[in-house]
Amino acid sequence: MSSPVLIPYQSFITINRSSDVFVYIQISNQLINAIQRGFLPYGTKLPGTRTLSTLLNVHRNTIVSVYDELLAQGWIESFPNKGTFVIGKEQNTATVESIRNHHLENYPKQSGFSFKTSNILDNPFEHSECDYIFNDGIPDIRLTQVDQYSGIYSSILKRKAHKIGQYNSDGSEFFKHHLSQYLNLSRGLPISKNNLLITRSTEMSMYIVSEILLSEGDTVLVGELSYFSVNMIFQRTGVTIRTVSIDDEGINVEEVRKICEKQKIRMLYLTPHHHYPTTVTLSAKRRLELLNLSQEFGFIILEDDYDYDFHYDKSPILPLASADTKGMVVYIGSFGKLLAPGFRTGFIVAPENVMTEMRKYLGIIDRQGDILMEHVLGEMIAEGEINRYLKKSLKIYKERRDCFAYLLKHHLDEFINFKIPSGGLAFWAEWKKPVNLMNLSKKCARNNLFIPKNLLYQNRKLTAMRLGFGNFTESEMEKAVEILSMNVKSILIGDKN
Template sequence: MDSPAEIPYKSFIKIDRNSDISIYMQISNQLINSIQRGYIPFGTKLPGTRSLSQILEVHRNTIVSVYEELFAQGWVESLPNKGTFVIGKEEVKPQKIKDFQKNNLENYPKKTGFNFKTSNILDNPFEHSSCQYMFNDGIPDIRLTQINQHSRFYNSTLKRKAHKTERYNQDGSEFFKKNLAQYLNLSRGLPISTHNLLITRSTEMSIYIASEILLSQGDTVLVGDLSYFSVNMIFQKAGVNIITIPIDKEGIIVDEVKKICKKQKIRMLYLTPHHHYPTTVTLSAQRRLELLNLASEYGFIILEDDYDYDFHYDKSPILPLASADTNGMVIYIGSFGKSLVPGFRTGFVVAPENLMAEMRKYLGIIDRQGDVLMEHVLGEMIAEGEINRYLKKSLKIYQERRDYFALLLNDQLKDFIDFEKPSGGLAFWIKWRTPINLMQLSRNCTQKNLFIPKTLLYQNKKLTAVRLGFGNLNFEEMEKCINILSESVKSLI
């Protein structure tokens, strides 16, 4: 077939002369794309090199290189004394040239041509805003991180040859695992070795892997009456039955757990005992022992999420349940480097070796390469004591922020709210004495340049409360945020 005169090559071949990609490759890729999408039918005779160079306003040698590239990739053939033709099976009926105005090559398909499963459970609950100020649920202030110092650790590690001998797989950096195991032994009373550690990207990844292995559809999982929404989403996706357990000032109410155990089979109990999410209360020592005994008696798994162990102020942190577990009933989930630059953070799982072996299989599927180099850097920071020095310095700042945040709340909102100053963590749990519309409160604050995400709002017939993070705010920002919050509250009451 002769090249149809109506093919407007210049309309679908766009050249960016500022691009790092050579012009001849830009033209080649767009011609191939147009052939694939049917804009240039099979059997079409392409214009001569001189003609196409004039159409596209490029040098003839550029088009010569284009045709050589098309030939090398098997898209065209050159017939002596006839010209260059698009290779492919010609249609019996003449092909109609597509409307280039309506079918631009730059338009990627908006929808798939096939059906697939969708999940409302996994809808992203996080919101974003352009407000100058915002509350979160307790995230560290990255402005406090010593980025230059972290970079020096990374650069020095990169130049060393030691890390190059390590294997890049799901087992992670043995150097980091060795130092992390010692660190967890000394700081959290976990008498573990590297065989009990799995390095992951985040707490959520750790819990996802655990749920994939340990939970089956129809299993029963116990969580706090108020619990971390991301973890609940993971459990719901696994198809389990979730039962909520009441929380009081001593943490999860163990007697309620026992009542359920007597009635039905429980597969897992998920809890955040150090600082319960979102209420920040600490599980009492007596209840910890009771839970361990119940787990052994009734055979359920305790999934312990210690998401903010590093942040404690008034006294030494309480050791994890896993440190007292002698029957292998506790899986310990944690994070390391949470107060560091985001790229320097990692998650981990502590569990008996037989479960660890199975977990590594799953990690090998979803994150086979890992980040051994970064893990080596973290291992260096532990070995040289840099982590302890940094935590000691940052904890002093966060404690000052916690105290000032409590002072501001008491000064401006004491007539409307109840709260207790948390002994650790980076967030306050605040309850309203008189119920107000929290969604309206959030909208009012947004109008005044303060964003309060809906994931921080907790409201039902019995409760009106919010979880407000303070760690990311300096004194001036706290004052502005509490002023806006106070004004918005008073406008609703």
Template sequence: MSSPVGLPFLSFIKLDRDASSPIYIQVAQQIINAIQRGHLLIGSKLPGTRGLSDILQIHRKTVTAVYAELEAQGWVEVRPNKGTFVINPSGGSLPSEILITPTSLAKYPEKVGYLFNQSNILDSPFEYSQCRYGFNDGIPDIRLTQMQNLSSIYSATMKRKSTRRKLGAYNQEGSEYFKAQLSAYLNLSRGLHITQENVLITRSTEMSLYIISQLLINSGDLVLVGELSFFSANMVFQKAGARILTIPIDDQGIQVDYIRNNFDPTSIRLIYITPHHHYPTTVTLSAERRIELLQLANEYGFVIIEDDYDYDFQYEQSAVMPLASADTQGMVIYIGAFGKSLAPGFRTGFVVAPHDLMCEMRKYLGIIDRQGDIIIEQALGEMIEEGDIHRHLKKSLKIYRERRDLFCELLIHFLPDVVSFKKPTGGLALWTEWSVPFSLLKFANGCIHDDLFIPKTLLYQNAKVTAMRLGFGHLNDSEMEQSVAILKSRYDKMI
């Protein structure tokens, strides 16, 4: 049985003497709440009226009224010559023998008391580690971001009266200024012919794909992806009920003729591609196959989702234009990430599509991202208009090109005749194929002991291939050399 001595009543009873509610009601309600939350256990003895009045600095008659109210509601029982005890209101009076081991309610439930839908499809594939070194699937180096410049732009945007006025209302449509600047930027850099009415601003590529899948995919619809493809996209499509089948990949990208020869094109709902640098192999879809794929989509009416996830990171002078730039029938939905070279908080996703689809997509955006991020969008728009994005990309691309070249040299030096690859024309990752089949999962687990982390999402192994997608963009020269040296050391121990 709990003693009333030392019970922290002042920690859960706060009186508002200016409130319209009487003091005794305030105290009674807060004691009930304390019982429900387990601060006062069933079987606990409450202080006498004089004791509680001293603790709370209220009149003794007020405490008498409190206990009368609690007894009337069934929360306490007043036992003559023994005191006032907390009882279970649903269990009637306290038994003659007071509970020796009361049950605490001061613990949040571990499980819900109802049924809900669970999904294995959406089990997170992402892993984290405290290793000193690590590979990823190709992300920029945050250390190259001009944080002071970004902070200045953000701060200046926040201080403008025009921006503060916009913050007072929901804005699911996004910043019209940013959309205008972004559409102009995409027209200039990608050869598109769009206006801001063709642009939807999202938080990420995954959000873009989720909205698209809600509009286009019904249960059982056939979706085609590369034989090796982006796992997050596949998760989104499967969750929407799609039936996913694969298309073989070679050094010219997806094999478009395989689609015509092995599928009834009229049964295909959509095809998801990453043509600029196929994920994960980094190969570029050839111009001939781009034309063939567009013709096939126009002929049979399936949708092409073109994910240009790393278009900004290209090291050759002659860039291949997106399929969307040659789409005249409205069969391509073009998605990407803007500001990927900046700090993560300054990045945003976008979708480009004809106006009628865009109208429907904005309805879904209004449900899942009604507020948007008007400040970031305004700041990004200014970075485009002032040319800051172009200058930052030009400077960082020189560094990333040098890192790509060094990474290739290190692989050749440390792992000759073991790892084969083709130097990519862009992007921040290499597709590496290993000449000797071995357990990549065991290899990655061993690297952890050497302070090198290789996530499972970078490992691609089946009967045909033993390969890894290794991102280099986030590593400086020293980190890159140490990481490749660990790969060599661990490989020698396994083989």
């Protein structure tokens, strides 16, 4: 490749004239890429500025700037009356044909090193372009007052830094102070800010808890039907998961006792306010029994109150953590779930000695936090804005819950059994006769309704679905239920014909 004009520069240099990146920078980066990959090996003579500008259809001054950039970065050197040459270690010379058949911008498809792989953390969530999508109980972001939140955020940004307050690696002191007071009043948790750890999400909270409190070989009890993401986090830690049956009063306490009498249990994971996925509430009697069992057998109760704020018919039952006097309960939850996604946060409540270790771990994985957003949330608590918004939103979600119950009864009463949940944003529907739920999901998708597989529960004993309603308006949920009903009938009734 002695002649620089033989090198097919047009094959590996492409120019995007609509890009915000200067053209000379685009060309420079691609030439550097070619040098690094050996397509322009050591000693290669580059074309003159006029020649290369003609080849790439750019102004000569652009190529002059390109060469200046390469020279400044140390990739080329120029000699008077000789030309411009590539600097670098000797490499195998690439052929013209190999350059033509290779795009420099392609990133390697495979790594050149080995690494551990696992199917435990495979993403169970699916996405679709359908107009109607069931989920497992997510709020409607269209109800959020983004302008108002943005106004508070903007006003905080304009303040002097010293007025925002001190920030530790485990969260804004201002936010923790107000959140601890909020949890005291709303959930009966007699805590101070020293019992709080602020995280980005419930899943981050779960990850930190599992890293600090669980070890390989430990045994963790979960509901026979339980939250799949949490189970994945537990499994990654290397624990053994044992399931306990669920009935209309929540987790079966007698089964828990029998297991504890036979083996050492490290942790019991619960969603007592509305069990995921069945939505049943753990009875008051069983709550007290579980607290006594945890003290008797020494296992941790990990209480996940993922939707405590969503209750409609009566005051919610207080968390187990509010009655814990022996330090056996670790409580996790989310704040601002009714708000826009960027305005939400997670938290962990635990005794101070546990907090000490958790702060160390959080300081490694999320040291900088988000002091501005936490300050916004703190002000929303201090000014009572969060309570006003919660009251307004709950009225809408209650209306949607009642409408969804009516639609399920009207269109699917002969096929499913369900109970109207006292809170939360989802229904648990069990089929009276088995139906292939994956087949049903595929049929619905062809009719513009998407039901992801993580909502489907089917085995030899059970055929059920968890159907979220919070993200639908009444007209949208009517259309969604109509599509579901139509496809159910085509499968069950059509088969008879």
